[in-house]
Structures are given as structure tokens and as C-alpha cells.
Amino acid sequence: MHQTESWGSYMQPRTSLGDPLERIARLASENAVVIFSISSCCMCHAIKRLFCGMGVNPTVYELDEDPRGKEMEKALMRLLGSSSAVPVVFIGGKLVGAMDRVMASHINGSLVPLLKEAGALWL
Numbered sequence: 787m788h789q790t791e792s793w794g795s796y797m798q799p800r801t802s803l804g805d806p807l808e809r810i811a812r813l814a815s816e817n818a819v820v821i822f823s824i825s826s827c828c829m830c831h832a833i834k835r836l837f838c839g840m841g842v843n844p845t846v847y848e849l850d851e852d853p854r855g856k857e858m859e860k861a862l863m864r865l866l867g868s869s870s871a872v873p874v875v876f877i878g879g880k881l882v883g884a885m886d887r888v889m890a891s892h893i894n895g896s897l898v899p900l901l902k903e904a905g906a907l908w909l
Contacts, residue, residue: 821833
């Protein structure tokens with residue numbers, strides 16, 4: 787018990803560890819491209835294929851395989867202001883958005899520069 791207390795000043799308070807938005811922000815900032823997904827979702831599969839086809843290796847968090855995935859999914863819905871939470875893409879720690887925003891960025895040519903800036907694409 788005493789050892790745990792001595793680490794208390796170095797650890798985040800217990801309440802912030804449970805905040806799904808803080809967890810999403812932390813996970814999203816740890817890698818160049820992060821996709822929050824559900825393993826059985828066809829749109830999630832399509833977005834993963836898009837990035838892999840471009841030579842990008844995204845970090846994928848399957849919310850249906852995470853014990854706190856439902857909480858994170860609800861937080862993503864609030865963040866997007868949408869009834870559908872996945873797929874959600876972050877590039878360089880910044881929210882790009884759901885499938886429609888990613889595809890619009892890909893079509894208008896702004897996706898590749900975002901990926902290069904984040905260090906996810908070198909070509």
C-alpha cells in the first residue's frame with residue numbers, strides 16, 4: 787500500500803483514467819495514423835484497406851475487442867456529433883473524421899499531404 791501511495795504523485799488521478807475522451811486522445815496521439823474500428827464493420831474494413839493500399843500502416847483499435855470499447859464508441863459519437871461512431875480516423879493526433887471526411891480528403895487531394903506531414907507516408 788505504501789509503495790502505491792508513493793507513486794500517486796506520478797500517476798494520473800483515477801478519474802481521468804476512466805474518461806473515454808482522454809483515452810481516445812492519448813491513443814490517437816501515440817501513432818501517425820489511428821483508426822477506431824469495429825471488427826465486423828464493412829466501412830471500417832474499407833478504410834483500413836484504403837490506408838494499407840496507400841502504403842500506410844495504421845494503428846487500429848477494434849472497439850468490440852476492448853473491455854471499455856462501448857464507452858469509447860459513445861464518446862466518439864459525441865465527438866463526431868453522429869449516430870455512427872466508426873470508423874474514426876486520426877492523423878498526426880488530429881481528428882480527420884469518419885469515412886465521409888476521409889474519402890472527401892482522399893478525393894480532393896488533401897489526404898496524402900496530411901499523411902506525409904504526420905510521417906505516415908514518405909513518397
